[in-house]
Amino acid sequence: MIAMTVGLLAGGIAPVSAGERRAEPPTGMVQTALAQTIHTVPSARGKRIVAPEQIQAAIHRHVMRELAGRVVDCQVTLGEPQQPVVLPPGMVEVKVGAGRSEEPLGRRLFQIQLLVNGRLAKTVEATADIAAVVEVVVTNRLIKTDEVIEAEDVGTDQMVLFDLKQAFVTNPTDVIGKAAARPLSPQSPIRITAVRRPFVVRKGDRVTIEARQGGLSIQTVGVTKSHGEVGQTITVSNVDSGKDLQAIVVGAGVVRVNF
Secondary structure, three states: OOOOOOOOOOOOOOOOOOOOEEOOOOOOOOOHHHHOEEOOOOEEOOEEEEOHHHHHHHHHHHHHHHOOOOOOEEEEEEEEOOOOEEEOOOOEEEEEEOOOOOOOOEEEEEEEEEEEOOEEEEEEEEEEEEEEEEEEEEEOOOEOOOOEOOHHHEEEEEEEEOOOOOOEOOOHHHOOOOEEOOOEOOOOEOEHHHEEOOEEEOOOOEEEEEEEEOOEEEEEEEEEOOOEEOOOEEEEEEOOOOOEEEEEEEEOOEEEEEO
């Protein structure tokens, strides 16, 4: 297998495994000229040779167009061909054909068209494993359950994925001010399901129960029987009557019932 990863750090950082985070972001991209017209293809007795690395580079460009706006980079590990392709003399172009996919990752098959002087000289089937490099939000420290996340608690890092449907948070503003739904380890990527809006009332709190109908507003005191975030319906016991009511949390220490 060709382990060269195209489009990562031009300075030579090795690829990381799926699900792992990269130590530092890429600072440059491999030149895309390899995937376009090839002017300096090695020759053998007047023939032109297209190396597997050049096919790999062309696939990388093709996949990056498919994933535009969804990833910061991608990794391409070529399976076949492993041997150079020999073509007649002339100016060589490498074109990639593949059906567009909603999830263009994992093992894929590509039709590689090799043109000489603008004419199709050979079609080669290529297989490659495709992984996406995405920027995700990570924790800077241990965050306990129910703890509200502050700006200094999170940062961003890059991660290699074989499935873009994995729901990781990609923007720090989406977690700042929210609470951890479970403990979050230091330096770990945050999934969307791992955070929620913070509780503004907790089980056993004394709260104000508001009841409104038309222009009439009545207030009384109740005790909550569960935690609740704004907009959530919880059970509250009316202190005066002892009856349990279903109320909507509208703010810190305030719930509302509708009649």
